[in-house]
Amino acid sequence: MWGRLWPFLLSFLTATAVPGPSLRRPSRELDATPRMTIPYEELSGTRHFKGQAQNYSTLLLEEASARLLVGARGALFSLNAQDIGDGTHKEIRWEASPEMQSKCHQKGKNNQPSSIPQTECFNHVRFLQRLNATHLYTCGTHAFQPLCAAIDAEAFTLPTSFEEGKEKCPYDPARGFTGLIIDGGLYTATRYEFRSIPDIRRSRHPHSLRTEEAPMHWLNDAEFVFSVLVRESQASPVGDDDKVYYFFTERAAEEGAGSFAQSRSSHRVARVARVCKGDLGGKKILQKKWTSFLKARLICHIPQYEMLRSVCSLQADTSAHTHFYAAFTLTTQWKTLEASAICRYDLAEVQAVFAGPYMEYQDGVRRWGRYEGGVPEPRPGSCITDSLRSRGYNSSQDLPSLVLDFVKLHPLMARPVVPTRGRPLLLKRSVRYTHLTGTPVSTPAGPTYDLLFLGTADGWIHKAVVLGSGMHIIEETQVLKEPQSVENLVISPMQHSLYVGAPSGIIQLPLSSCSRYRSCYDCILARDPYCGWDPSTHACMVTTTIANRSQSSSPVPLVLESQSSVSRTALIQDMERGNRGCEGNRDTGPPPPMKTRSVLRGDDVLLPCDQPSNLARALWLLNGSMGLSDGQDGYRVGVDGLLVTDTQPEHSGNYGCYAEENGLRTLLASYSLTVRPATPAPAPQAPAMPGAQLAPDVRLLYVLAIAALGGLCLILASSLFYVACLRGDGRGHRRKYSLGRASRAGGSAVQLQTVSGQCPGEDDDGDDGERAGGLEGGCLQIIPGEGTPAPPPPPPPPPPTELTNGLVTLPSRLRRMNGNSYVLLRQSNNGVPAGPCSFTEELSRILEKRKHTQLVEHLDESSV
Template structure:
């Protein structure tokens, strides 16, 4: 049902999200298909690390020292960023003691998953030490680790206000100028909180008279250097992204209960916040939050966020991955939206919400706003008025902040709509990087991790996304829990429950021709006419400017630049197919791109469509059914993609007449010619012998039926003699018609003294040799009627499957039918098929 309702639902939601002509984009265009699919067996250039621990979910990349630091369950690792699998890694064992694990289990926690030390936080503390925190069997601990020696200290710090108890609880943290900024639910039964610790002015969010956070699950945090080049002397800010329960107006329109409805949020605090002097002491005075929507109301569960250009606030933007809310369990889908920092800043400068006691929900605040503006950072303008820090703010402003932390306007995505919608996929994490192409334009390249262990590589193009490829990075399905990009190593690091994977950011050598290279639309790849190869732009970074701009790319359109190039790849070899008239033949053609459409041309001009004159066009190739002489000719299989046409396979098909074998000729000697009356005698004798054979066969059949009657069950007909041990041995390798009638039901004859009953049944698979005397054995790929097995990939041919006949024990059609005639016709056809010389590939 959902398969039929999904396009309609998606179209309605997309069209009604924001008014305007720009949203009249069909939903099928948003549901992007990855161009290439790379299964685990075809991975190249990967590195693996798997230690004795589990849950490699915390990653810290240090480009300067070329080290990848990993936090796992009960262990910390220091890996070489160049090759994480080189074996020269350092390891720290940091397990919870058996006593701590026993206490954790006594609290009702799972001693198989929860009662361990899960390292949740790992950051650089200073030039010599790292700072790590772990759940430690629901008694969190933190430690300052010597980065060079990579050993644990002799003493630890209490982690109750820095790290969550629960390893499954959402958590995010940063170390900024020595201060620790964390957001999670810390203590055993506490409410969620955003805190700053290890700082002269420790701060947290407000709890009374109302909670600023309502059952929040934190996803991501980032420092944006808004003080850089600020004309007003603005402060740096920390942005937090999370999901929480919502009770504001309009939040429950797509749910049955507002109390269970969750929405995505973005919140911010000022780095220079010192808290209030009398009101909001040791509390944030700059905390504000706003709703984050992807403009499809169902997408409310925030899964992952990444920031780009955070060092330059004017260009800072965020990408967020959403999934369907938990109440839509029968429909799985994900969405990707982009948010510009300027839009978020505008929302925080807009109207506020207030909690209305009468309706017990949040509504728009219509009253006056005091000055200085509540929730703003200290700027040059405020300093000129005597407000040098948050502790100088008036009580009226602080009271307003305390009661109005929520903004009225939501933060909408760039251009008012998602960049990508993807059905049957649940994104769990994402990261990205801007890529500047040799020609000059810069594109955002995203890597999206899924819940079943795949990575989608996508480039942002205007108002949409193009998924370059999908890669299966783990043999067994498992969730991608972290992604980190190294530009110096040109690598992507993937953290997951079983280990860490290192992948190259691009595999340009996968594209063999100029057209294939530009169709990929990978910002890292371009066609080099000098070397006649698709190369990574990083490998030619040191060339002269003229050589760099000679690299052929077309990221925007993906189809221009190769018109004058002869690097279209070698033409495919011409293959010959020979088939008898009336047989079927498959001309395989594997499309390497999921976005390409197969085009078949006969003799270079006549286009073939599905169902036309005995042709079936499918994902495996072209199936010619009931081949006739007019089907002979040259067939070309082309891939049509984005306006380009590429030849993939070429065949020469010859349909031979299925004439019966000539009868043996009598010697041309005197006396060889028989008189008409003698020939008549021969005919009568043969007829008499045939009649006797028929009577004898009928008698044997009658006796057999009587024996079956005595045993109380009916006997099935057999097409041949089966060995007493091996059962039925007759198999037919040509699809033939079946006689009318119903199948007889019966049991198999038991014991070694009788033949097994069998009948004809259509089953998938290849046929066995014919009854004795068998023909010479053929290779498994080529059957005796000129047909071969289907290719190993992409079995479906427009919903039809072509199979072989084989004996089984499921009954035989009843009613008048001559199996001998059927067998004779098939064997006669095979006999002539064997006379065809130089049989080439074919398939059912």
């Protein structure tokens, strides 16, 4: 038992030993429920674009020209950023030739949809950036033979010649890739060639550089996610250099990186690396290699089970305030947990880690461990500053060999980069974020808040604002009708739009929809930094000034609230608490109309109430004071309303449905319920007597008439009975019957015959005429039912003119005996036996015969 539990215990101890944020905070405190849910059918103000291409994943927004440039599979597009669906777009078809696709097939690739979903032997545009004032620069996979081209931005046409792209663009469209054009130089990071190792390179530059491959790889099976230039040279007191930061995941081998249950060869960790923009490589050592490359581990929540998915940077132009937001997917090897985490990292913390201790590769244990030796001067991996220039180090080529040797063997830092305040901002269960972007938004009160847009793997966008140490998800919006991954997100503050890139097309939607909030409470509860309540116009307005769109003659596509005459300071907004500012303002919206409901006593009735906010709690009040709880006195409180079961008169009254959220109470619906007594069913009444409504003297007359008629009927009945008796005595004596037995073909028969007659078979003599004439010579036979039907009886003789007993002929009928057999009672036409038969003797014979008769338990009635 302990042998099986030891790996799990060791895994837990290893996880707790890894430096990073505290894991003691309950995960439920990190989760956040989107306040509002907007399905695809309720979208408003959106625009769509879809051309004859797939996989619209590469986006470039140029605010100055109001153009959105899109790279897709086999095509490039130039769209109007104000309205991407206005039909004024330009298109470049850039397909791989059939010959190139054939060569791609020969390499073992195919054009079948893969899991992301992409196809391999097409031209996937992976890079699209502004090269200079007149041209754009783009690269595509081109059926595993990458090509790059400079495009005339105004004409938007391909050139007649292309550049080789094998050192600038990945072969595989599914490979992680990131790239930037900085001062004319191309900084890219990916796995370039077919079966090549990953690399960070600089090309189109007088000094082309790449990462080191020997004696060890600086990058180990890396998948790149994001890169950004941080202008650290601006206003730097030490004359620092600008730096490029790269975010990626790679296989790890450092001490404590993996658990006992996980193979270190497959365990992946998140990294952040940096290089100096002014790096020129070494003179003798690290020639054409980076001399400033350093990397560090990036930790968010659960170090062993997090995968970096997307990163965005905010305020990179001012390095003092630069920070990053990263989206991680949290999964375990047993697939017991799938969630997403969002963490924030400040640039100052990243810089502190790169200024800390180093790691070194230990050959004895074949893993990375903390370096405890001395560090040479100038500090390895640092950029050239004013201090170094004063000492004669004007470029990286002037650095000593000892420093370059140290950089070559110690690219990894010992300390990890932990998130701000040591914990994630958000932990979202059952959601897989695929891309995120953000923008700072200044509010009327002065503070600036970071607004993030998070795309999911099933086509939803979560709009969230960072508040203190957590995040508030303002709304979740289904922007794609069919579930598909959000591949890219771009924000345009000038157009007040968010552009979404997906496999099926491009979607444009407004950054805010403040008009959705109809009251002051709704507006402040949303805590949207773009929205504030205007007491003068009684409307929720956009707090930021939208740029003038007079440069375009096309109509404004998005529904934006104009507030040119509204002072921003007059708008009511409470970002921190989300419940203050409307106390003295009666703009709570028009009260809902009172609806009447009438129900019979004992019936059930549902009072609907729709809660627009997922964070609100439904509160029901009866007659304005009595609170109703679920299960109380026949009340059932649900998400759709209040169900009153088995209504009684005390349930009548006025019901109010309120939404309680963040300490505020808002009336949503009002009902007046009336419980009416059930109408009793009319009781059956006896027919009224004819004289019930008559006068007493007339009623007496009716009673006397009825009595006289009754007496007359009694006399007539007595007379008839007397006459019948006289005729019966004149014709003969009454017959008494005894049980008799007769042998029949196919079975036995039980007979009923007169006591004065004889048993069949004892004497065949008799008066034939009497046997034929009437009942004197007849016998009643009882025939037990058997499995085979009895033979049909002989036809009866013609009925006599008069029967001696005054009764009609007995009909033949079936009777049930013992619950499972039948006998046939019929009148026999046989002659009357001559000799008498004792009743006791005949009864004994019948019982003896019945004892040997086998009754059928389940007799088919149709066979009797």
